[in-house]
Amino acid sequence: MVDDPRAARTRALLRAALLAECTGRSLDEVSVAALVRRAGVGRATFYLHYQDLRSLAVDACAQVVTDAVEALHAWRGVPDPSSAPAALVQFFEEVGAHAQLYRALLAPSSGGPLGARLRHELSERSASERRLAGAPEPELVGAAVAGAFTGVLADWLGGVILGAPDEVANRSWRLLLAMHRVPLG
Numbered sequence: 001m002v003d004d005p006r007a008a009r010t011r012a013l014l015r016a017a018l019l020a021e022c023t024g025r026s027l028d029e030v031s032v033a034a035l036v037r038r039a040g041v042g043r044a045t046f047y048l049h050y051q052d053l054r055s056l057a058v059d060a061c062a063q064v065v066t067d068a069v070e071a072l073h074a075w076r077g078v079p080d081p082s083s084a085p086a087a088l089v090q091f092f093e094e095v096g097a098h099a100q101l102y103r104a105l106l107a108p109s110s111g112g113p114l115g116a117r118l119r120h121e122l123s124e125r126s127a128s129e130r131r132l133a134g135a136p137e138p139e140l141v142g143a144a145v146a147g148a149f150t151g152v153l154a155d156w157l158g159g160v161i162l163g164a165p166d167e168v169a170n171r172s173w174r175l176l177l178a179m180h181r182v183p184l185g
Contacts, residue, residue: 011049013039015060018053022101027057058113061098061105065118067091069125072149072176084166084173092156092165099157106154115150122146130180137184145176 017039021030030053036046050056074087095102105114127142135141149172155161156168163171 007049010039010041010045011059013041014046014049014056018056018060019098019101022057022098024100026100027053027104057101057105061102061114062117064095064102065114065121067094068118068149068153069122072122072145073125073129079173079177081174081177084169088173089166089169092169095153095157096165103154103157106150106157112154115154118153119146119150122149135180140184141180144179148179149176 014035017035018030020038021035032043032046032053035053035056036043039046046056050059068091071085071087071091074085102114104112106112106118123139123142123146125142126145127138130136130138130141152161152168152172152175156163161168
């Protein structure tokens, strides 16, 4: 099915307005009225595209899943354990800018709609990469990497894990590399 360009444009306006409204405040503090005013659309238009603010938030934040998976695989050759790929550092910086919104959608220790999606997509990608490399136990390691990264991200956003975005990116990177290198046989 081809998406109507007008509908896609309207959803993009609503997603951008939500991210702007959530800068510095939680999703619970955002109203549909303020959101549609910022987006320049009517309230009925909002409800034509989304059931509620939470469904818009999941849609607006879904790109974070793709960004996370790509950032974790943004290296070629032999990975450098001393520093995370620049894309991973950038990912943590961008997510940190909207921490309250992502925290609400990931929930502590990686629950919530984005947490489940991130764990699934990252597990699939990690397992696929291991299969391509002929590494042992692709599903096991893929699941472990996905669970660890999603949990670290959720707990960092929730204030359980402390550190600046670059510090957490580098610590996470070393943890994930160590998981890939653990002998399994």
